[in-house]
Amino acid sequence: MRVAILSFAHVHAATYITLLRDRDDVDLITADPDAPPGDPDRGPALARRLGVPYTESWDEVFAQPLDAAVVTSENAHHRQLVERAAAAGAHVLCEKPLATTEADARAIIDACARAGVGLMTAYPVRFGSAFDALRRALHDGSLGRLLSVHGTNNGSNPARSRLWFGDRELAGGGAVMDHTVHIADLMDVLLDGEQAAEVYAQANSVLDADLGLDVETAGLVTIRYPGGTVAAVDCSWSHPKDHPTWGGLTLTCVGERAIVEFDAFPRLLGGFSTTVGRARWEPGGDDLDAAMLEAFLDAARTGRRPSPDGEEGLRSLRVVLAAYESLRTGQPVALPERHPSTT
Numbered sequence: 274m275r276v277a278i279l280s281f282a283h284v285h286a287a288t289y290i291t292l293l294r295d296r297d298d299v300d301l302i303t304a305d306p307d308a309p310p311g312d313p314d315r316g317p318a319l320a321r322r323l324g325v326p327y328t329e330s331w332d333e334v335f336a337q338p339l340d341a342a343v344v345t346s347e348n349a350h351h352r353q354l355v356e357r358a359a360a361a362g363a364h365v366l367c368e369k370p371l372a373t374t375e376a377d378a379r380a381i382i383d384a385c386a387r388a389g390v391g392l393m394t395a396y397p398v399r400f401g402s403a404f405d406a407l408r409r410a411l412h413d414g415s416l417g418r419l420l421s422v423h424g425t426n427n428g429s430n431p432a433r434s435r436l437w438f439g440d441r442e443l444a445g446g447g448a449v450m451d452h453t454v455h456i457a458d459l460m461d462v463l464l465d466g467e468q469a470a471e472v473y474a475q476a477n478s479v480l481d482a483d484l485g486l487d488v489e490t491a492g493l494v495t496i497r498y499p500g501g502t503v504a505a506v507d508c509s510w511s512h513p514k515d516h517p518t519w520g521g522l523t524l525t526c527v528g529e530r531a532i533v534e535f536d537a538f539p540r541l542l543g544g545f546s547t548t549v550g551r552a553r554w555e556p557g558g559d560d561l562d563a564a565m566l567e568a569f570l571d572a573a574r575t576g577r578r579p580s581p582d583g584e585e586g587l588r589s590l591r592v593v594l595a596a597y598e599s600l601r602t603g604q605p606v607a608l609p610e611r612h613p614s615t616t
Contacts, residue, residue: 275337277302278343280304280354282437285345289345290323291323302327303328335360341569341573343365349373351377352381355367356381360384375587385583391579392582393572398459400561410531419527424459425506427521429514429516433481438488440488441488446593447488448489448490451510453494454590457496457588461585466588468591469588472497472598474494475600476491478491491511494596522536592608
């Protein structure tokens with residue numbers, strides 16, 4: 274199966290490249306022609322370091338027969354790359370958020386539908402065995418009705434290594450855009466696609482103020498669902514640059530019968546490293562990126578509909594866009610009622 278990595282802009286690109294490079298069933302090609310010249314973490318320099326084939330232009334990439342493509346560009350550039358990949362007949366895995374506007378997200382979904390290719394949104398956390406256990410506990414009635422969820426998705430500021438994350442036009446926003454979508458997607462799973470009814474958000478740029486970014490670096494988002502469930506999301510870039518991990522994601526789920534704590538990236542072993550002079554963190558749990566890529570490749574190979582698909586990616590994006598409207602107005606924002614057939 275020939276798979277293309279389209280752009281190295283996103284911080285997850287190198288991880289996806291490494292995982293796909295080491296698979297016997299993948300013929301990997303990569304391209305990052307929009308990379309800043311001489312950037313050691315982009316373009317041909319990164320391809321050489323990772324030992325993968327590199328293509329100099331988008332036209333060269335799309336002139337080749339492709340089975341699948343992974344889009345890891347700046348958020349605002351997702352649409353143009355997905356549309357070209359779909360037109361080339363490639364099934365698409367698109368990094369989250371699906372787009373920075375609802376119009377672009379809808380165009381992405383429609384382009385893949387017209388081309389008859391699958392579209393998957395990159396939400397790896399839902400592929401973990403721990404989250405599956407949480408989902409099953411809710412759906413089999415063990416927890417009773419889900420009353421509230423407190424979610425955290427905290428991490429280091431990605432704009433330190435990828436400046437575009439701090440550019441509102443390219444990223445669509447800051448920490449609220451970057452991190453709220455993951456929790457919104459998990460809520461989408463737990464509530465069987467029930468779409469949010471109301472969103473309220475607060476945010477500021479106190480963290481990393483010295484970087485002079487054009488986006489918020491900390492946020493709190495409250496999401497109310499029609500069935501009564503309320504989710505509160507801490508979506509801040511609050512990890513200092515010397516933190517032993519890039520980030521983490523947790524959920525505290527309060528049900529009628531029980532409270533469940535979920536940690537997507539649990540610490541297996543902790544301590545202090547004298548070599549680097551800081552705390553050490555050995556991760557536990559599943560390799561979520563590998564599980565997600567396996568699901569994507571299987572869907573591309575078999576032709577089945579991938580999940581999370583574009584519609585699921587659009588639902589989580591709508592929550593974030595409502596959060597930004599709330600930040601603009603200072604008021605809760607009601608989302609229009611939508612039925613599954615009119616998403």
